[in-house]
Structures are given as C-alpha cells and as structure tokens.
Amino acid sequence: MSSVAIGRETKNMLLNVGPSHPAMHGVIRLITELEGEKVIKVEAEIGYLHRAFEKSAENSSWTQVIPYTDRLNYVSPLINNFGYCGAVEKLLGIETTERCKYIRVIMAEVSRLTDHLTCIAASAMELGAMTAFLYLMKAREYLYEIVEEVTGARLTISYGRIGGVKGDLPDGVAERLEGALGNTEKEILEVDKLLTRNRIFVDRTRDVGVLTEGDAISYGITGPMLRSTGVNYDVRKIFPYEVYDRMEFEVPRGERGDNYDRYLVRMEEMRQSIRIIRQAMRDMPGGPINVDSEGKVMTSFDLVDQAKLGHTAGLVDIISTVEPTLEGMERPYHSRVMPDNKRVVLPSKGDTYGNIEGLMNHFKLIMDYHGIRPPIGDTYHAVEGANGELGFYIVSDGKDRPYRVRVRPPCFFAMAGLHKMLEGYMVADIISTFGSINMIAGELDR
C-alpha cells in the first residue's frame, strides 16, 4: 500500500476512531487506514456494550424478558416490546384484542418518531447544526410526555405484555396526543427549512457514504438504509402485522443511497408515522367507559373488607377502582386491551386485589416455575423497527422460561456493511455517514 514520493517512502496511517468518541454514539471502535485524508480501509470493532441480553433472557421467565427488550434499542423501546410480545403470542397461538392492536400501532409509531428525531438530531449536531438538534429534542420532549402519560415512564417503558399491553390509554389522551403531533410537525417543518436545502448540510451529505442496492441486499441491511437505495421493503407493508394492513401510508424511497437520501427517507417516514397515528386514533374501537355507572364502583380495599365479612355474593361483578398508579388496569379497561386467556394474561388489578380467584390467577402466573408456558417449538416474528427489520427468534422447550431468545438487530447488518460506505471517502465523511446509519449499541451488542 505504500507509495514512493520524492525518494521517500510513505506509509499509510492507522487511526482509531472511538470507542470513546463523541460521534461514535457511545461504544464502537473504527480502525481506519488512511492515506492522507482518504480512508483506505475500515474495520469496525463492536461488543463494547455487550450486556448478555440473550443469556439473561434464558434465565428469566417469559414476562421478565420484556424489560430487557426495552434496553435493546433504547431510542424506540416500544417497538422492541411489541416485537417480543408478538413473537411469544405467535408461539402461544393467541390473538390480541382489536383495540390493543391499534394501541400498539399508535405507540410503535410514536416510538419510531422519537427514534428518527433522535437520529436526525444527533447526526445534524455532529455536522455542526446545533440548532436543529435543539429543535428536534424539543419535539421529542413533547412525545416523551405522551409516552410517559400512557406507559408511566419516559424511556424504559415495559408497556407491552404477552397478550396485550399494560393498560388502556388514559382518558383524554387523544387531544394531548394530537397536540403533541401538531407541535412535532411544526418542529419537523422548521428543521426541514434549516437543513434540507442548506448548502453546508447538502455538501456534507450528498453523494457521501453511497450504498448500492446490491450491497444493501447482500449484507442484509433493512429499514431506512435499504429504502434509501430504492428498494421497496418495509415489514409493515410486505408482512403486515397488527393492523398495518388497514392503514394508509406510503413507504418513502431514495434513489442514490447516500447520506442525504437517508436523511430524506427518515424525514418522510416521520410524516407518514404521524399520518398512521392519526388514522389509528380515528379508527380505534372502544369508546369511553363510564366506570361510575349504577353506583357499583368500590375501591379494592372495600372489596377486600366485604369479602372478609363473607359478603361475597356478586362481588365478582362489582367494578373496583385501584390506586392511580395502576390507572387503566381496572377490569373494563383491562378487558379491552387483553384477551380472555387465564393461562397467559394477568388478571386486572381490580380482580387481583378484589377477589380470591383473581389473586390465585395472578400468583399462578407470577410464581417461579409456574407462569406462562408456551408449547414446545420455535418461531420467528419480525416487526419494522426504526432501523429496519427487528426480528425475534424464540425457542421454547415447554418450560416457564425461554430456551433461547435470539434477536435480529437491524444495526448489526449495517455495521457489517459499514466499510462499503466509508472506504474511498474522506476522514471527515466518517462522521456524517456514521451518523446517518443510526447505530444503537444496545441492540448491536445486545
């Protein structure tokens, strides 16, 4: 690789980018070989955030895996949750309720929005566009408020349950969600104005980090990166799950497969996500439930007192209210989002605290070596994660904990094909290209 220049031998330079580098999104090391400023060879070293997800999953019950899935792709945790739950449901052969499917679609799209917002924000910041970063973070904050209201947490939400979701949407969330979407749209438009025709941004991204269609397919790259090369592949369209087949949305595609196309695809996907959320909110079955009807509402403590006195006749039919932290988990809400399957689904909190059948059912599912027991077998279920096809391959040996949970993380394949996008470009282009890949170490290293 060395060349002779004016009688003196020159050598290529080896440069480590990362692992602790601001643009390496945490933890990845690129070993680059440089000739001047030109990148000759790139090798990516991964594994700095290996947290033993798959091994931990084998030592947890089927439900206990859900919190680990939050932390796989921590920028869009809801999609991971629903992906894992969908896989287990497929193995168990149970169907979620209609309303639950809509809720999953809505929350997954909110998550996709937060993911794309973060990706564009971070990559713009790395190119020096701090304003765009601050605007997009502002938009993400609106969405986090909605996520917090629905799930109880901002980031690590554990909202999915095998068979459904944790609880129904809280009252009045529709208006607030609409408000948040409106605000997000405004911020996206603002950033669109700032970046899309910005000369500096276009110069840094146009025709940089080009990925060809053939390379993308042969490396197994999916998601916005594949679509930016012009391939029409979106799991939501090709293998529809939940209720995506009823939604009207377009799959944006690029032409050149460069950084700028990836940026444009993400921007358009955010608009399509907002469109999907609006449709799902409109079509979602199940109106408001008036739990206060007929004066039959009791607190769970009163129910327990009555049961202790032996006044058990008709107690099962009484709706009990539970404490505010368990909002959306009373029986009427619960039955809307969870299927009627006592072997898989935890009873509503009103039943757990209010009657002995519910309590027993709860403990049978919670105790070690009882719990959910899918039949012996294996299955693969894929959802469209924010970075691409997020698949869960799970194997059950009929026990209460998984025999194997294998994740197909979309980033992993992008990292395998990374050198195709970096070699032949300048050192400074590493930052721009790497930002547009949206590598998430949590799901890459697991």
Added chain:
Amino acid sequence: MGIQSADGPGFFTSKLERAIGWARKYSIFVYPFVTACCGMEYMSVASGHYDIDRFGAGLPRFSPRQSDVLFVVGTVSHKIAPILRRVYDQMCEPKWVVAFGVCTCTGGFYDNYATVQGIDTILPVDVYIPGCPPRPEAVLDGLMKLQNKIENQKQFT
C-alpha cells in the same frame, strides 16, 4: 498556596477558597462518557427543555484534558472499563465523577458476566444518580449536589 499562617487558614485564604469554590461550581466542563440508554436522558437534560446550562454545565468537552467532571452515562461492560479508567486518568485535577444511572452505580439489573457491577470498583465516584434511566429532574438534583460538594470542598490541596 503560601498564604497560610501557622494556626490554620487565615482570613484571605478562607475568603479566596470561597470565591474559587463559587466560581468552580458554575463552570463545570462535563465529559459525557455515554455508552447506553441513559444517553437519551442525558440528551434531554442537555437540550432546551431541562437546560443544564442554567447550572453552568452546558458545554460538554469531549477531551478529557479539558474537562472537570466525568459523567459516566450508561452501562459499563468489562470491555469498555479499561477505556473508562484511561479517560479518568487523563483528566487533570481537580476532577469529579458522576455515576449516571443505576448501571453505573451498582450494575443495575445487568447482574451478569459482562457488566461491571458499579463503576466505583474502578474509579472514585462523587455523586450517584440512580434510576433506570434517571429522570432529568433527578439528574439536575444530582448536579446540584455535586455543585455543593465542589463549593464546600478544600480548594487548595
């Protein structure tokens, strides 16, 4: 500094200590050692809504030589631990360390072969901010505790 009398710190020294403490407290240059999920909350804290700039810690420095406070944000695995230690060693005195998130405090729920069970096994930690991830309010609370510590500690050693 040679302005100390034989019987403890004098008038000027104690005044100077307080002035330096006050100044240091509001000019924190943070090195965010972001590895995992907590980074998302760090971004929230750093940007407009929660605005870490109000506490004088708004400007992250990505060179250990230029920073005062090492924010360890996210799970530290055994593979990244030597790098973290190296970053810490490269920082100039005076320096402080904040353990951001429960993974850095104790290992959190990653109680397994791959994860360092608390970064205090490899470096001294000044402030622990638990939570998985901690809310931005909790982070700001931790930052204020760090400011108190910076202000009240002995400035000349």
